[in-house]
Amino acid sequence: MKTFPKIWFLRHGQTEWNAELRIQGQLESCLSPLGLTHAQQQATVMGPILAQAPACFVSPLGRAQQTAEIALAGKEYATDPRLAEAHAGDLQGMTLPEVAARYPAIWDSNPRHLELFCAAPNGEGFGRFHARILSFMQSLTGPSVVVAHGLLGQVLRGIALGLSRQEMAALSNEQGCVYVLEHGKEELLK
Secondary structure (H helix, E strand, C coil), X not given: CCCCCCEEEEECCCEHHHHCCECCCCCCCCECHHHHHHHHHHHHHHHHHHCCCXXXXXXXXXXXXXXXXXXXXXXXXXXXXXXXXXXXHHHCCCEHXXXXXXXXXXXXXXXXXXXHHHCCCCCCHHHHXXXXXXXXXXXXCCCEEXXXXXXXXXXXXXXXXXXXXXXXXXXCCCCCCEEEEECCEEEEEC
């Protein structure tokens, strides 16, 4: 298993679309009031971590940027396009019930969100999604904070933990916390 520098991974706080069960992919939706609370919870955890001066990287999408501004307490960060969420093609902007009604075969054969997004018509697909995340991880030169998205986090964490695609899809996907990845192991900080 390939080893990477220590990574603190933060999923963005809940968005208005998360609350509506609407697929965002690479579309934009602002943090909900609960999402702002999630980012504040992360800020509490991140204080001592940021004192160690890790490099910080954030998705270019607004919900991750909004989370980073709060959770990283104004610390400088670099934006990396490889940290954008999976592009969910024709499913972007649809609610989960709409996907189930319009694409029943895709819905029935992909019960987990990672698989659903990667099976989306005109979407990015798992191979390209995995490749860009791995490329980002291979570019890290030291301990790093990453603020990004749920499915991206499942794949990033799965790569660091040496998991299969199915195991990645089954990982937890919490908001308001920090996942610590080091030496092929994961710890959850709340």
